[in-house]
Amino acid sequence: MASLFIVDDDSQFRSALTRELEGRGFQVASAASVHSALAALAKQPADVVLTDLRLGGPDGLDLLKLLPSVSRRTRTILMSAHASARDHQIATELGAVDILLKPFSSAELLRSIQKAIDCETGFQGSVHGLSLIDMAQMFHLSQRSVTIVVTHADQPPSKIHFRRGEIIDAAHGSASGCAALRAILASSSGTLHTTSLEADVVPTIDAPFDQLLLASLSQLDEEQHEHRRAEVGQTVFELDGIVDDEPAAPPPAESPARLPVADAACRRLAESVDGxxxxxxxxxxxxxxxxxxxxxxxxxALPEAALAAAGVDLFGGRIALGRLHEVQLTAAEHYIFARRLASREWALLLCTDRSISIGLGWAQLRAQIGLVESLAP
Structure with a gap:
């Protein structure tokens, strides 16, 4: 069991907290001041220090600054009924794993201690610029057992539970399992924090992480695509074996030279898309x-002239119905994903074999569309 050290100048609170934690099986020592705490910890380091902010002399933030000089591996938790936003920021920058606001419950105390214990081999703090998927992949690769809590304004928190790097459950409102995971991944904003894996989590997901994430993102992409089409009234149609009795328009007698940068962008996009x-x-x-x-x-099977004619027909010729933005065609042996670029003067056509799903094809195309989008005049 982990060893704890309590620093608080309120003897009654310190004694009560010691009894509570010893009753939970922890080894507990304590001190009333920063100086006595540092002296004791230099002789016998503790796994976790819980310190009050205000101590009637050097305060808890001073202890956080000085503690690494005597016990570098000790994790810290700041306790206070009066901590300001600035105190929170400084404590976090000094390595505090958590800030407990007095009065706190036994469950909140034990959760913070467990969080500090889990941080023994990692960093604790605020990291800007990481997405939810980035976080999930990190915990998968490091095989961590942890819960990601996703918080949105005016909504109950959502949770994704990992056990040894695999997602075993997700909860979002009344939904659970894969449906909840997709709903969480579809969120456009919010705040993330982690806690120890909750002991009472009932597994609802048993798919391997990579397959689960890819299937969830593909389905989300397809759902969002359908929703966008419904909103703008676009027509996207699958055609098996189109028969056109009208002869195709002949290609221009003399085609101008292609753009090397466009050829290079097509090459990079084609090589980045499976199939x-x-x-x-x-x-x-x-x-x-x-x-x-x-x-x-x-x-x-389609020659270059046919691809050029197909682009014109789809986005401004005989086949086009209104101002189409995206079209997916199904042939006997391949798919064609077609998209009008932002300039409305160029279109992108991606031909794939039928080994990929339609949703995944769109997902991969949209992920790489910037390669050619910026080239359009």
Whole structure:
């Protein structure tokens, strides 16, 4: 069991807290001041120090500053009924694992202590710029047992529970399991913090982490795509074996030279998408390709002229219905994902084999669309 050290100048509170924690099986020592605490800890380091902020002399923040000189591996918890926002910030910067606001419950106390124990081999603090998926992947790779708590304004917190790096349960409102995980991943904002894995979590998810995350993101992407189409009234249609009795418009007699930067962007995009066969950028006004790359030579049944004509037809010709933005076509042996670029003058066509799901195809395309989006005039 972990060893604890309490620093508080209120003898009655210190004694009561000592009895509570000894009753929980912890080894507990205590002191009334910063100086006596440092002297004791230099002789016998503790795993976790719980210190009051105000101590009638050097305070708890002073202890946090001086403690590493005598016990570098000791984790700290600050206790206070009067801590300001500035005190919170300084305590966190000095390595405090948690700030307990007096009066606190036994459950809050034990949760903070367990959190401090879990931090023995890691850092504690605030990290800016990491997404929820970044956090989840870190805990998976490090095989941690932990709970990520996602908090939104005016909503109850959502939770994702990890056991040895695998997600075993998620909770969001009344939902649980995979449905709750998708709802949490769909959140656009909020705050994240972690706690020890709750002891009473009932597993509702048994899929391997990588498969679970990919399936959840793919389904979310497909749901969001359907929602956007419904909002704007776009028509996206799957066509199996289109038969067009009208002859295709002949390609221009002389096509202008393609743009090397567009060719390079097509190559990077095609090579980054699983199952990609070819990628093309079509100039809709002129009906020509300004960029093209075949990832697998000879694997695409459509010649370059046909791809150019398809782009024109889909986004401004005979097939187009209104101002289409995205179209997915299904052929016997491949898919074509087509998207009009932001300039409205170019379109991107990505041809893949049918080994990938439609949702995953769109997800991968949108993740890489910036490679060519910035090239459009």
């Amino acid at each position: 990609a066969l070819a990628c093309s950028v079509v100039d809709l006004a002129r009906g020509v390709l300004v960029g093209h790359h075949e990832r697998r030579r000879g694997a695409v």
